[in-house]
């Protein structure tokens with residue numbers, strides 16, 4: 001595929017956001033794995049789900065199609081791939097900064113560091129409000145599949161943490 | 166259809182059914198959890214389970230359509246099969262009981278599925294390996310969460326300890342079939358028993374609980390022979406699709 005078209009499509013995909021975290025584009029999230037165009041101008045966007053049951057995936061696939069159609073790409077197919085499995089390591093640095101500004105603590109470690117020791121929590125998670133790292137885990141499961149619930153011991157604010165995956 | 170693909174399809178369906186039915190059961194806790202954070206936790210786990218079930222059903226549908234030239238979908242497999250076609254582990258269909266029983270079931274189940282998926286990750290089947298790798302990331306959280314709760318309740322108050330003991334008494338007999346292979350089983354489940362027991366015993370020890378000895382083990386789920394509870398779950402879960410075939414959100 002010519003780089004110009006591919007670049008154009010990526011520019012369009014930048015306008016598609018995660019419906020559950022609207023400040024992040026699907027590129028920030030690292031969900032888009034590939035963009036393929038065949039010689040009949042059919043476009044295939046390959047995305048990978050964050051969590052198996054993430055309800056945002058169907059909405060994202062729909063939004064991708066709509067945005068591309070708006071921009072004149074009419075033959076669009078969105079396919080899912082599970083391999084390799086999505087990881088928070090693919091989240092862009094820009095995405096992490098946007099998360100923080102939005103009030104969600106970004107994933108702190110690389111995914112292989114998930115702490116399996118019972119009652120252990122990921123350490124030094126920074127409070128997005130006052131930037132203290134004196135925080136505690138309230139629950140490993142938060143408002144969406146990808147988040148845990150933390151609380152700041154200093155400013156007392158509870159906040160979402162985008163957990164390593 | 167050759168025997169091998171028949172086995173493969175049945176095996177994938179058995180994994181799909183166990184995760185779907187447990188997901189459906191856990192979903193009953195939605196808005197009924199003991200405290201808000203744990204209500205959110207159990208329903209998040211449920212979402213993971215339903216997602217895993219979808220991956221398995223989609224894969225099973227692809228294979229069935231390839232070899233049998235049918236037109237199955239994830240929905241038709243979940244909503245239009247009968248009770249005797251479901252191959253889920255019996256433990257997944259049991260009523261939730263109290264919080265202790267729900268926690269313990271999750272602990273038994275997730276600890277087992279983690280071992281199953283670790284085997285499947287090494288399998289020749291690429292799609293199965295991909296689903297397994299994805300699922301393991303999620304199940305690690307389920308195992309950790311349920312282990313912690315078993316310890317919290319077992320080593321908690323007299324009341325919570327007794328509830329945990331009652332849960333063990335109610336559920337232990339349904340763990341035997343984990344390790345008895347069905348004819349379609351693609352991995353050596355019997356070989357996972359020791360590792361599973363090791364994990365259970367380690368957590369039980371910290372929880373001041375013990376593993377029952379020499380109990381009768383109920384089997385049947387993997388071969389479609391279910392407790393009376395599955396029929397009721399299916400009636401509720403399938404009624405909409407059976408009343409309005411093809412209905413979509």
Ligand SMILES: [Zn+2]
Nearest residue numbers: 127130152155
């Ligand atoms: Zn703070």
